[in-house]
Amino acid sequence: HSKKDGRNTYHFFRPSMNAITVKRLFIESHLQQALKENEIFLNFQPKVDIETGEVCCAEALVRWHEPSLGLVLPSEFVPVAQACGLIVPIGQWVLHETCRQLQAWRNEGIDIVPVAVNISTVELCNKKFLESIIEILEDTGLEAHFLELEFTESSLMHDAKASLTMLESLQQLGLALTIDDFGVGPLSISYLQRFPIDTVNVDQSFVHGMPHDADAITIMKSIIQLAKNLDLRATAKGIETREQYNLLRSQQCEGGQGFLFSPPLAVEDFRKLLVKDKTHRSIGFIAGNNQE
Ligand code: C2E
Ligand code: MG
Ligand code: MG
Numbered sequence: 001h002s003k004k005d006g007r008n009t010y011h012f013f014r015p016s017m018n019a020i021t022v023k024r025l026f027i028e029s030h031l032q033q034a035l036k037e038n039e040i041f042l043n044f045q046p047k048v049d050i051e052t053g054e055v056c057c058a059e060a061l062v063r064w065h066e067p068s069l070g071l072v073l074p075s076e077f078v079p080v081a082q083a084c085g086l087i088v089p090i091g092q093w094v095l096h097e098t099c100r101q102l103q104a105w106r107n108e109g110i111d112i113v114p115v116a117v118n119i120s121t122v123e124l125c126n127k128k129f130l131e132s133i134i135e136i137l138e139d140t141g142l143e144a145h146f147l148e149l150e151f152t153e154s155s156l157m158h159d160a161k162a163s164l165t166m167l168e169s170l171q172q173l174g175l176a177l178t179i180d181d182f183g184v185g186p187l188s189i190s191y192l193q194r195f196p197i198d199t200v201n202v203d204q205s206f207v208h209g210m211p212h213d214a215d216a217i218t219i220m221k222s223i224i225q226l227a228k229n230l231d232l233r234a235t236a237k238g239i240e241t242r243e244q245y246n247l248l249r250s251q252q253c254e255g256g257q258g259f260l261f262s263p264p265l266a267v268e269d270f271r272k273l274l275v276k277d278k279t280h281r282s283i284g285f286i287a288g289n290n291q292e
Helices: 019-034 074-084 087-107 121-125 129-140 153-158 160-173 190-194 204-208 214-229 242-250 267-275
Strands: 002-004 010-012 040-049 055-066 070-072 115-119 147-152 176-182 199-202 233-236
Touching: 019 055, 019 074, 040 087, 040 267, 055 074, 055 087, 055 267, 074 087, 087 115, 087 121, 087 129, 087 147, 087 267, 115 176, 121 129, 121 153, 121 160, 129 160, 147 153, 153 160, 153 176, 160 176, 199 214, 204 214, 214 233, 214 242
Parallel strands: 055 115, 115 147, 147 176, 176 199, 199 233
Antiparallel strands: 002 010, 040 055, 055 070
16 A cells, blocks of 8 residues: 655555554654644653652653644654654754743743753764754753753763763763663763763662562662762652652652652643742642552
């Protein structure tokens, strides 16, 4: 079968192709237009200080509303965007929009928090990455310390020497630097010391293993201790239960993110959280998830 869509591209769907392949092809051919058509948008997921429950920062998460597919999550389109290079313009948009939005709120007098943006390998390796960060900060007027960048272990180890130089430049600009999904990638521990990073985001899988998996708890505790000894901040991701939270709190894990506190929020809902007085900004636990 062949089908012509409204964007002058032909796709050939063979009966042997399964639904996933067809969806991937569809995503690939429509992603090109997504930015121009204003179909890409952001969610912000708050992160909390485990000790106080106060919102300390957040993570920008990209979303795509495709007219016929509805909401497409990054797990479906970011790998496609990486493979075809579109992650560079999409990533630039995410960075610019995050900084623009934060500065707009700041100009309104809102007490903003630092927001983390996920950076993929292709972006990190892009020659113009550093330059583009400088330009975005200049263009939006946002102070660098409000922007945090999250890199995975594999993207940093892709070319460790180049990563070191890049991270040093980014640190000099004043950005906060984080290793995402820590504990499941190829990073050698010696680089934890050499890379000028501030935070390790412990991979969700260890939190999800808690409390029934003793090994997951041991690994979690060891990573938190390692981070403390190296003067890094440890953040646990994917916290869904009160039990996981209590365990992490008893280990003095500093930061937390997960559905227990808040799902990723629409821009307006995140704004509502920020306009609250700082002392009332502890978000507690979302309804229905409180297991105590
Ligand atoms: P990530 O950086 O690990 O982001 C956290 C993911 O975990 C988000 O999924 C978030 O919705 C989800 N999450 C948060 N709390 C919980 C929880 O308590 N339980 C569970 N099961 N999940 C939770 P999301 O938004 O679908 O993003 C998936 C991944 O896509 C991100 O993982 C990140 O690697 C990538 N991504 C998202 N936005 C961007 C972007 O702007 N650029 C790039 N390059 N990658 C992005
Ligand atoms: Mg992340
Ligand atoms: Mg730093």
